[in-house]
Amino acid sequence: MLMNRKAKTVNVLEGPMTESCAEFPARHVFIKCPECRRVIDEARLHDNLEVCPRCGKHFRVSGRDRMRMTVDEGTFEEWDANLASEDFLSFPGYADKLKSVSERSGERDAVVCGKGKICGCDTALFFMDANFMMGSMGSVVGEKICRTFEHATELGLPVVGFTVSGGARMQEGVTSLMQMAKISAAVRRHSEAGGLYITVLTDPTTGGVTASFAMEGDIILAEPDALTAFAGPRVIEQNMHKRLPKGFQRSEFLLEHGFCDAVVLRGEIALTVGELLALHEGRAPGLGAPHEIVHMGRRGKKLGHLFKRSAAPKTALEIVKQTRSADRATAGEMISLGLDGFVELHGDRYFGDDAAVVGGIGWKDGRPVTVIAIERGTTTKERMRRNFGMAHPEGYRKARRLIRQAEKFGRPVLCLVDTSGAFCGIGAEERGQGEAIAQNLMEMSGLKTPIVSVVTGEGGSGGALALSVADRILMLSSSAYSVVSPEACASILWKDTERANEAAEALKLTAPDLLALGIIDGIVDDRGLSHEEIAGAVMSSAFDAFDTLGQLDDATLTNLRYEKYRAIGQYRTM
8 A cells, every 4th residue: 555645835945846745655564473484574464364374373363353353244242341350459560560451452351252143153252362461361351251151041152262361360369260160160051051162272272271161162173283281381391391392282282182173274263163053053054164075076976996896795704804895985985975064073082082983063955963983994004093993992982072962962973883893902991991982882872862873894892882872773785793703703712713704604793684683773785886875875874764763852762772772682581
């Protein structure tokens, strides 16, 4: 933009001058990125939502700027803007600090709260502000956030909160500490009323905020490289007398260790949150949603392998071996080819994120569904990352977390099962593999929302059962489901692995066998079908079952599920 300056009309040396405009170039302000050390035009940085266009460094922004980036224009209504902190402890220098920070930031305290729309969805919101005493949590921050949850509960609104904080405000003593409990109680009441709570972690989120409402969301998102910690790196280094590894306590660290659902770029946060809010409302997001799956042009193309290309299996052992083939449709393909969109959510909130278990919220024909799937992978590299579809305790705990979330918001649950069994290892036992499976069985048996499980490949023992306590159990015609592998059975019972074929026949592990025994409820015929066609058949069968089950009330649904498993087994009375 050019700046205009009007020249003086009279020059004492040269006489009268004509009025004209002298043009000067607009002043440019440059900022050095602390990450890549490159110089960035301030205007360009602002246009890029305060993200370095070269390295992707996310600069800190004020709470009010964050609000403008996130909320639909003209829809934000601020709540409790008149609340301001006071120096009730007469803490040295606190009153002067409050005054100077307020004048500099233009805010009364470190959070902006209110109501607005994100992608057309009504929601209650709070935006913490690092520009006000590093977002420290005092009485006003606690009170405003607490009121936000109370208003949201009264109005039946979800809550979306953006956290940034250096921790408790020390100038307010233990009163500041008590805000953790105060807000957590409000979060619980909002949750018990069926409210959705989404948190977005930004740099930095530390101390008491991390140890309370920042980590209490139903869904936790994070900006890239955001520091999130209870004790900050400097404190840990001073205590341990050692340097911390690069990336420690950053967003990606949290994702790897199971404490957040996804790391999302700033430019995609509003769309991703809007997507999740729409799914929470029981409808599919609008066109162009970040996780929409575009199927244009797929129909008619050869995708994957046709089972009819190979000879039809003649024995039960051949069926088992077929389930282990790399040519089979994986859970990931079932999701990408059978659904209209899928938002993957990560982490068990205890220890890690197990890549063998894929979980999240999908939608088809405008209907949301929670999907839990065991993924083997296709390439050798991917199979190793997925642990060949053998889940750790973290995988089953992630599944349980998402299943509970589905129950809370009334979404049906679809489980896709393909595993040789739960992982057997020292670490898995140390972290409670048996306990994790046991808790899933108990949780799923009483879940007050419909569950459909589909065995899409190999159903191995308790590792498969942990995701197949369901109202309807379906199997692909080419799949197998057994208490143990034929090879292991032959080895254990007869000390002869060469008798695996005999064991396979005796175990009655094929779909027709299990249908006759009343273990499963239906067979999805996949003979001669492409991966795309198999995915379509699986989803069609599952959603047909949801249509039927959705007509039942909670008590009837859980009672029928109980009676279903209660009736399994054969015995005689002596």
